[in-house]
Amino acid sequence: MRCRGLSTLAAVLLLAGGVPARAAGPLLVNGNGDPLVWGVNPIPFNPDRGTLGTLDNAAAVQAVLDDFGVWAAVPTANISFTNAGALPVDVTVANYLSYLGVCGDGLSPIIFDTDGSITDDAFGPGASNDILGFASPECGSFVPPQIAEGVAVLNGKWIDGVDSPSNPEIPLADFKGVFVHEFGHYVNLDHSQINLVEGFDDDPSNDDAVATMFPFLATGTSTPHLDDQVAVSTLYPAASFASGFGTITGTIFRADGVTPFQGAYVIARQVGDPRLTAVGYASGARYFPSNTGGPPAPALRGLYEIPGLPAGSYTVEIEPVSHFFTDGSSVGPLDPPAALPGLPEFYNGANEAGTNPPDDPTQSVSLVVTAGATLGGINVVINGFPPAADDCSAATVISTVPFTAGFDASAATSVASDPLQSCTFGGPNQNGHSAWFTFTAPADMTLRADTTGSGYDTVLTADTGSCGALTEIACNDDSSGLQSSLTFALGAGQTVVLEVASYNAGASDVLLFHLAPVLP
Template sequence: MRIRRSKGSRAIGLFALIALLLSSHASFAGGPFVIDSAGQPAVWSTAHSVPFHTDLGPLGLLTNAEAIALVEEALQVWEDVPSSSITFAAAGSLPFDVTGSNVFDILDVLGDGISPVVFDHDGSVIDAVFGIGASRSVLGFTAIEFGQSDRILEAQAVLNGSVLDGDPTNPDVSRESFLATIVHEFGHYMNLDHSQINGELAFDGDVSNDDGLPTMFPIASDSATKTTLHLDDIATVSTLYPGQNFSTSTGSIEGEIVLGNGTTPFQGANVIARRTGDPIHDAVSYVSGALFSNTFGGGSSDPAFKGLYTIAGLPPGDYTVEVEQIDPTFTGGSSLNPLDPPAMLPGPEEFYNGENEAGSMGLDDPSEATTITVAAGAIVDGIDILFNTIAADDSDIGLALVLTKFKHKIRAIGDRITA
């Protein structure tokens, strides 16, 4: 359900947060989504606060004033990131109460200087955009508009009030869980993409550990912990909108993901740096080739970008770096840039292994990791990972790949059962 549309020189990137609403314990990139032809992410100008215009009506059982207060609370979460310079400003109200019958009078008007935040009181707006019944599985969606440069001109967010209406025949969520949805949607409003870190925590049926999931994880959670940003969220928003001391207080890891021949770049691997002291919470991700030409019509055609990754915003410390498969069920509105559907890894998931990094499992044990020390203000480059080549007669490598893909197949089956 995430698409891109073009009108003249403008393009829209549309995101949807998907909810597993039928489960009482429903499960819930770092990086940018919209990339221009020069390989630069679209961003708002920080010379002024990012504007938003609020709807006139209620949001489920919330009054208009309560809905606006909820939006402002969500925006404050992003403003409170000390390493980021992003700020927001209420720019007034929309000219009319948006409903399913008039939604395209506001969403289809580009270049009007209005960035609407729509309170979809009864789900009719989402049904009008995505089809009847969509409001039972989509908590909200966001789109951004940009012109010839990499500057975002306008944005729009739609929030599904039908999950706050108290109707026992509809799946409802708590206020805190819905607040997490708004925080997530305003991440997209700033051009943050979806992020996959600690994905196994989203599918284990235990919401108590969901604080290990980033707010920008594609699937909604019953846990209110998503109102607290994960390091991955903090690093991404700070990379797009850096504060004064961001570059001097944090470090970066850079490298390239390539096939076993050591030369062919691979686009679409999820690369994660984990600090050894707390690898669950102190983790930041980036998808290889995120700035290269992508499924969504953006990105640079320069082949030098194809396998590259840069993980910025790392607090000083010791890290491991790994590559993992992006969940094959993360497609459409829950996809991660740059590819939809995700690329399947050409070998097993593995850690960076320093001097032992090689394209053969006989030379490079994928479970062995080399620690990388990151200092404040420093860039550690050359952290290249070679996928282990799968030979037809190598049963161990074949088994490792099968297990990697089988793990995600189990997740996909579980997703379909609970959704």
């Protein structure tokens, strides 16, 4: 993906009369586990009367029509849209609260925030430099689970013809992806993190693998990925959706094999075409016991459901929802996302267990999917956390970024050759219970490492050189509570050695370690 400043595509939940819910599937779900859907077809919208950046009103309204049409053209979905008439006025920062979040007026506004001032007023000064648009169902009910009105706000500052640090710009062709993304939220689609590596690798040549509903803008995502098509077809299915495609369902369990786990990202990938024929879903996406209309069936807590799969052989895998995806960019039912209580892993058939052996998390069993049929009981038992690499010379090798994984650091030790960490509160200290990682950059890049979500007070350093002769290039003690984060640059082929230690040799526990590129 190549994007400007991690440009955010946001879902802001405004539904009246209930508690908002998020899921990698539907945005809003009632307490019984039923997603909200529009009760009419075609779905109405009311476009603004103003301009949108360099687009005059006629061009902006035509873009709205065209890009709602992208969802209507999904062959497995039964959904259409209609222009129900322009809003009464040109909506500006002076009057937008008369239309945004207002229920019962019969309007579903598509607001043209031509200069970003509405976005800044809604989210704070400077927000318009990060947020490209936001949208959601606006009004409706949880019982019955229906949407009555929706809203979308499109930030025209990004297409106003001015490109500067305080006024970022993207091509009109990329902004089309903003329209399509926000209109996905308008019909109750959540974000997706399908193909997370391609989403963060700053390489536009592989963005065909990134979903339209990815939380950040990628090049060319105005054409829905299979994952997007399945998401909209699940809520608004055509007859062919159930009869022409297969489904995989199951439950994600913790290592005890009994306790359901909510918030794992589950992906079915077709053998032979794993990038493009891939669909994701968050476990427990329909489990919201505090929402109106419940209580939900307990089995929903760890349940995943992946329909819309073309016939063929598939693997199933789980990964954590990225900790970058929070607030308006959240993915899945929990915000912030839950830490996966073990390593990412594949479904391994009869060997599924909470330990390795017998369940090697890198081994997969292929599943044959047939049209019109459901493969049920494809349950994944999460392997418990492996021990953290306790020796610099046997560090955990990170092969690709972004990388997120958990480790048991409770048995980690220290040796006399462990280096001092210069940023330690109170002065340089060797600290204790060191855990080690290495990464070699395939190209020039800037990276961010952090220990967000770990269960103890960490100190984090980045070093170059070899074990026993390391040179510190970055260090952080407490950046967020007791956890650490730091940013550093590497040249192509350069290796970094990362040490996580327990502050002042205090007790260590679960270590959650994240390493990701910082995009330009």
